[in-house]
Amino acid sequence: MHSKSAKIAGRLRLKFKSNSLPVRLSIITAAMLPLLPLHALTGKKEETTQYAHVIDSNRLTVVAVKNPSTVFNNGQNLHGFGYDLMRNYAKSLNVQLDFKVVNDNTAALDLVAQGKANIALTNATMNDIEAKKLSFFSATCGNFNALSENGLDTNINLVVNNAEDPIAQTATGFTCQAKNDGSIDQLASFYNHNIVEPNAWDIVERDLKARMPIYKASFKQEASKYNLDWQFLAAMGYQESYLKSDSVSPTGVRGLMMLTNSTAKAMGVTNRNDPRQSIQGGAKYLDQLLEQYDTIPYPDRAWYALTAYNMGPGALSSIQNKVEKQGKNPEEWINVYSYLQKNQNANSKYKQALQYVTRIRAYLEHIQQENEPQPIEV
Incomplete structure (x- = not known):
């Protein structure tokens, strides 16, 4: 210089x-x-x-x-x-x-x-x-x-x-x-890269190698119907169930994409334990949520859709209203994220939503590294 x-x-x-x-x-x-x-x-x-x-x-x-x-x-x-x-x-x-x-x-x-x-x-x-x-x-x-x-x-x-x-x-x-x-x-x-403990990545890698080949084709097929990223769907599936089709939560959600009974019915899923149906229902629901937040540009729209998938659109709308009352733009993810982060100790659902979105982001990046896309030519 x-x-x-x-x-x-x-x-x-x-x-x-x-x-x-x-x-x-x-x-x-x-x-x-x-x-x-x-x-x-x-x-x-x-x-x-x-x-x-x-x-x-x-x-x-x-x-x-x-x-x-x-x-x-x-x-x-x-x-x-x-x-x-x-x-x-x-x-x-x-x-x-x-x-x-x-x-x-x-x-x-x-x-x-x-x-x-x-x-x-x-x-x-x-x-x-x-x-x-x-x-x-x-x-x-x-x-x-x-x-x-x-x-x-x-x-x-x-x-x-x-x-x-x-x-x-x-x-x-x-x-x-x-x-x-x-x-x-x-x-x-x-974008915290310590959100998953270093020693836990060995388990993640083991799970993905054992189970991803079984469901990869279904993730790709369902993602293509809605112009979604199959790796994004796969990251959601891993966060939801560790890619286990027979998973059941204490609250009654079940299947690979952990659909509630009402969401499954609305998405045309008759058997939540059927992994193909579960992935189909999860992809369809995610697409609907992305459409719901179509005024928000990517990548923020993806984080909004994930939050709504986890805690429900109504709960997210309530948070957006609170953010707006603070004089901040409710359609900027950093403002919603900040609100969730500051109030997570007072509301366990906020903490759960934070972990949900940030872990999916981390899993997505890990899966992307394993399936390296070609750089954009300039």
Whole structure:
């Protein structure tokens, strides 16, 4: 890294390590930055910048390599700590997010260097980044504890072509605001990779190897009827019954997808212990729930549907009403998740719902790693 850009990026890194806002960003919030004229940020009136291109094109292009701390490919949809962070950043700029998964960090850095991507979300080494003459800063404004406590990689950075470009300034402003208002902690908590005990993964792997081959075809067949991700259905099945077709709970739900009697009848299931019928009923019910929350974009819609599957749509609606009364958007998962988390000790159903959604997310990611999808070509 050379010249003035290197000095600025260096100052940003030093500030992050001290857990304070960068000096030049301390009086400008992420919400204010997109509203400022470009020359107010750069001192130049006729300079084409990455920021100007993003605003003019209404599109923020971010590239990343799939890993547990950045992004997973959930069928047709993406999810993950880094993905959600960039999704929220794009929303703060009031632009669309174009998030691409590439094969490796070298490809991600090259796309930024070539101007084909605005930001790379990466754990590439400092030497590799500086070898491309690029600038980088902490994706969490130095909130490394939130990442480490939840089993996430602390070396997650945002890489830009030029530290003087307003895209770097708005991004650092956004991440530091997210750190200060607790959004980073909430995101990291939801994507907690310690949600399943390390020694328990051996049991999970044993169960999946023994039982998944028996039901994989049924998961794929039923998922295809509703344009669902079969791995998502399989993760639900494992959480519900450990893929045991004869499972029965104390409350009377039964079968591989643990359907209640009333839900089974509504879905046309005549024998809840029949694994094919159970998977069919679970897929149909999940599809109906996803339709019910069709105003909510993915991946949030998936988490809403899972919560409703676990505790019922009425209970979730009640929580949404409470979130709205707090002045927060009831159609943003992070707000519902935060409410469940803060009130789980007072309501066991909230705790159960939290465990349900986060464990399915973890199982889904594990199954995806075993059935590795191809990266999106760019």
